[in-house]
Amino acid sequence: MSQTVPDIDQLPNASANGRESSVTPADARLQAVNEAQEFSPDMLDYMKNKWNIANRGFDYNVVAVFGSQSTGKSTLLNRLFGTNFDVMDEVSRQQTTKGIWASKARDADVLVLDVEGTDGRERGEDQDFERKSALFSIAIAEVLIVNMWENQVGLYNGANMGLLKTVFEVNLQLFQQKGSPKTCLFFVIRDFTGVTPIENLAATLTKDLERIWAGLNKPPGKEASLISDFFEFNFAGLPHKVYAPENFKNEAEKLKGRFYDRQNPAYTFKPAFHKHIPADGFPQFAEAIWEKIVTNRDLDLPTQQQLLAQYRCDEIMRVAYDTFAEHIKKYRVQLESGKVLEGLGKETQQYYLEAIEAFDADGSRYNKEVYQKKRAEFKEKMATALHVYYVQQLRNLHKSALNLFNERLAERMKGDDSEFARKLNESRQEAMSYYSRIAEATKLHDADWDGDEYQAQFEIEIEEIATQKRIEAMGRVLGKLDSFITQSLVEPIEVLLNEGPNDVWKRIFVVFRETLASAERELSKQLAGFESSDSEITAQVQKMKFQAWELMQKTIKSEFVDVKVLERLRHRFEQKFRYDSDGIPRVWSAGDDIDGPFSAARDDADALSQLYAKINVPESELDPSIVEDERFDPNAFVVLSPARLQNLRDRFKREADLLFVEAKRSIVTNQVGPSKIFYLALCVLGWNELLAVLSNPYLTLAALLSAVAGYAIWRTGMTRPVLNVARATLKETATQISERTGLSIEGVVTNFRAGAVGQRLERSTSHPSFPVRKGRDLNREHSGDEVEMVPAGRMSEGGLLADRRRRAVQDEY
Numbered sequence: 001m002s003q004t005v006p007d008i009d010q011l012p013n014a015s016a017n018g019r020e021s022s023v024t025p026a027d028a029r030l031q032a033v034n035e036a037q038e039f040s041p042d043m044l045d046y047m048k049n050k051w052n053i054a055n056r057g058f059d060y061n062v063v064a065v066f067g068s069q070s071t072g073k074s075t076l077l078n079r080l081f082g083t084n085f086d087v088m089d090e091v092s093r094q095q096t097t098k099g100i101w102a103s104k105a106r107d108a109d110v111l112v113l114d115v116e117g118t119d120g121r122e123r124g125e126d127q128d129f130e131r132k133s134a135l136f137s138i139a140i141a142e143v144l145i146v147n148m149w150e151n152q153v154g155l156y157n158g159a160n161m162g163l164l165k166t167v168f169e170v171n172l173q174l175f176q177q178k179g180s181p182k183t184c185l186f187f188v189i190r191d192f193t194g195v196t197p198i199e200n201l202a203a204t205l206t207k208d209l210e211r212i213w214a215g216l217n218k219p220p221g222k223e224a225s226l227i228s229d230f231f232e233f234n235f236a237g238l239p240h241k242v243y244a245p246e247n248f249k250n251e252a253e254k255l256k257g258r259f260y261d262r263q264n265p266a267y268t269f270k271p272a273f274h275k276h277i278p279a280d281g282f283p284q285f286a287e288a289i290w291e292k293i294v295t296n297r298d299l300d301l302p303t304q305q306q307l308l309a310q311y312r313c314d315e316i317m318r319v320a321y322d323t324f325a326e327h328i329k330k331y332r333v334q335l336e337s338g339k340v341l342e343g344l345g346k347e348t349q350q351y352y353l354e355a356i357e358a359f360d361a362d363g364s365r366y367n368k369e370v371y372q373k374k375r376a377e378f379k380e381k382m383a384t385a386l387h388v389y390y391v392q393q394l395r396n397l398h399k400s401a402l403n404l405f406n407e408r409l410a411e412r413m414k415g416d417d418s419e420f421a422r423k424l425n426e427s428r429q430e431a432m433s434y435y436s437r438i439a440e441a442t443k444l445h446d447a448d449w450d451g452d453e454y455q456a457q458f459e460i461e462i463e464e465i466a467t468q469k470r471i472e473a474m475g476r477v478l479g480k481l482d483s484f485i486t487q488s489l490v491e492p493i494e495v496l497l498n499e500g501p502n503d504v505w506k507r508i509f510v511v512f513r514e515t516l517a518s519a520e521r522e523l524s525k526q527l528a529g530f531e532s533s534d535s536e537i538t539a540q541v542q543k544m545k546f547q548a549w550e551l552m553q554k555t556i557k558s559e560f561v562d563v564k565v566l567e568r569l570r571h572r573f574e575q576k577f578r579y580d581s582d583g584i585p586r587v588w589s590a591g592d593d594i595d596g597p598f599s600a601a602r603d604d605a606d607a608l609s610q611l612y613a614k615i616n617v618p619e620s621e622l623d624p625s626i627v628e629d630e631r632f633d634p635n636a637f638v639v640l641s642p643a644r645l646q647n648l649r650d651r652f653k654r655e656a657d658l659l660f661v662e663a664k665r666s667i668v669t670n671q672v673g674p675s676k677i678f679y680l681a682l683c684v685l686g687w688n689e690l691l692a693v694l695s696n697p698y699l700t701l702a703a704l705l706s707a708v709a710g711y712a713i714w715r716t717g718m719t720r721p722v723l724n725v726a727r728a729t730l731k732e733t734a735t736q737i738s739e740r741t742g743l744s745i746e747g748v749v750t751n752f753r754a755g756a757v758g759q760r761l762e763r764s765t766s767h768p769s770f771p772v773r774k775g776r777d778l779n780r781e782h783s784g785d786e787v788e789m790v791p792a793g794r795m796s797e798g799g800l801l802a803d804r805r806r807r808a809v810q811d812e813y
């Protein structure tokens with residue numbers, strides 16, 4: 001794009017010192033290198049704030065000037081670029097430019113360097129600074145204006161050819177690499193008369209330069225290199241400024257066009273000359289070059305560029321990273337509190353990309369290799385910071401997903417263990433999808449983070465929980481089944497054994513078989529809900545069957561402790577002996593056949609004991625899988641061993657005999673009781689008194705009242721206490737009588753006991769009650785004590801028996 005070429009006459013360089021009153025970017029000059037060879041720390045500030053050129057990226061140019069002292073260098077630069085460098089006072093002829101000055105061209109992004117002239121009188125013969133400044137100019141400027149008088153052309157020393165030779169040599173050694181951008185050497189011939197055409201002068205100079213190049217000590221690998229490999233030459237002549245001011249002005253104007261007008265065929269700032277240093281990095285670059293030159297370090301230009309790129313990229317990276325870190329730090333606290341941040345991945349990804357973009361905006365202008373390396377480094381640095389968050393997120397996610405799994409499973413179960421496998425799978429799938437979705441979304445796209453290990457750990461744990469839940473649910477199902485089996489077996493077996501029908505074992509096994517069938521159906525159905533394999537179902541069913549078998553055995557065994565067997569035998573015996581065929585309690589009278597019913601009852605009980613001795617069902621009734629089980633014990637069918645059976649029969653026989661004796665005694669009591677009482681009353685009262693009582697209304701009333709009181713005592717259940725009192729009174733009375741009369745009271749006591757037994761029998765036959773022993777040992781039953789009245793019908797017979805047995809077992813223990 002063409003730039004406007006400002007009118008030279010408008011430029012602020014007319015004064016002797018070139019200063020103008022109004023300050024513009026071009027007016028701001030900086031001594032980039034001072035006389036003490038120190039590089040100014042202010043250059044970046046000037047680039048940014050005074051020249052406004054720091055943000056131009058690559059879109060700027062650098063031009064420097066080289067030449068003998070007081071050859072009008074500053075004048076030329078001011079004329080061409082509108083700068084404000086000091087120009088020597090015509091009168092004093094003192095050196096004006098000390099060190100290296102920098103300024104910006106007016107109306108163009110061109111950095112202009114005014115370099116102290118060679119052959120500096122003040123520095124004497126010391127060419128050190130001249131070489132350094134010349135080398136510096138060649139290293140950093142795209143265009144080096146070589147300013148010389150026309151009459152210096154062809155003069156080796158006058159044209160600074162010796163100095164150039166040294167500079168070329170060091171430059172070649174230190175800074176030039178294959179592919180380095182070329183530098184333009186722009187020879188401006190001052191006080192050009194035109195007598196010798198510029199082309200001829202150019203040819204002379206070119207020849208001189210090539211000769212110099214040929215004489216250089218070239219470093220290895222560059223022996224065959226040509227000067228044109230590193231430099232391009234331009235030539236221009238400027239007429240005498242004092243003697244031909246108009247021509248000077250015109251030619252200067254033309255020359256200016258070659259620096260400003262990009263459309264000009266002779267435009268000087270060709271891209272090939274650009275050093276590819278971004279404007280904001282130029283101060284560091286220039287300083288680094290200067291430092292290396294001053295300290296004479298053996299560094300080449302590309303290395304310098306890399307150093308600069310590293311320095312700048314590090315700086316850019318730091319700024320971009322700080323911004324990035326500031327953005328992401330808010331997530332740390334939340335993650336450490338255990339939260340799962342669903343948007344973490346998306347948001348951090350955004351900050352990550354923004355940071356890279358910021359880095360690219362400035363960093364991409366620097367050495368590509370270094371930039372790419374630093375970019376990767378930057379990405380790695382951010383990824384490392386984010387990976388910490390990623391791991392924390394996965395940890396939180398792990399817990400959260402497990403909770404989700406537990407919650408969802410609990411919701412689905414809600415006390416119902418059916419279809420457990422389906423509910424478990426759905427819950428697990430939900431938790432795993434949740435985990436995968438968040439874990440994937442948290443990943444940084446650029447990073448190759450591997451969350452597989454974390455996910456595998458999560459899956460292991462969820463499987464452990466699932467297994468545990470399955471065991472628990474299965475336990476509940478099997479527990480319910482156990483209850484069902486227990487309920488279905490224990491009570492019916494107990495009832496059947498109490499009833500003791502002849503086919504008791506067959507009926508028990510029918511119960512067992514039906515229970516097993518129901519349980520197997522239920523278990524198979526439940527296990528199908530657990531997605532159990534066929535073999536697992538088979539094993540569980542087999543286990544259940546054998547447990548049921550063991551339960552039945554245990555139940556039978558518990559029903560055949562001695563006390564229970566004796567109880568059943570006694571019950572069977574009493575059923576026959578003490579009750580008639582209609583279930584009415586017998587009252588034995590004189591002349592009744594006691595022996596017959598006794599023998600029949602005893603035989604019946606004996607038959608029952610035989611029935612109980614051994615489980616009597618064919619093995620074919622049994623489930624084959626139980627019989628085939630290695631734990632199956634064939635002796636399990638023997639319930640009572642012969643010795644135990646015999647022992648029980650003996651014990652029962654004794655009890656039966658006692659009952660028989662009691663029955664016999666009750667007949668005697670029934671016969672003796674009333675006549676003795678009558679005669680006793682007659683003896684006590686006498687016939688006359690008896691008649692007197694009956695004839696006396698008061699006595700009759702007293703007798704009636706006594707009868708009523710007796711009836712009331714009987715009705716209120718106070719009989720025993722009253723009898724006890726009466727017994728004690730009678731006993732005491734008898735004792736007193738005995739003591740006083742010396743008579744035996746045996747008969748009186750015997751009669752009294754007989755009367756008491758008679759009363760008990762009378763009670764059992766005349767009242768709808770059933771005598772139940774209370775807290776008594778069976779062998780002591782016949783003592784006649786501790787009898788409790790329980791209304792008949794309050795318990796079933798089996799229940800009554802069970803109750804009696806229970807009390808008896810308690811007594812036994």
Ligand SMILES: Nc1nc2c(ncn2[C@@H]2O[C@H](COP(=O)(O)OP(=O)(O)OP(=O)(O)O)[C@@H](O)[C@H]2O)c(=O)[nH]1
Binds near residue numbers: 088094095116
């Ligand atoms: N003969 C002649 N003199 C010039 C020309 N241009 C400038 N001068 C004069 O030369 C003197 C030195 O000019 P400067 O521009 O200061 O020269 P310089 O090379 O920058 O001087 P230093 O910075 O001191 O090395 C001044 O007095 C100018 O007027 C020119 O084209 N021809």
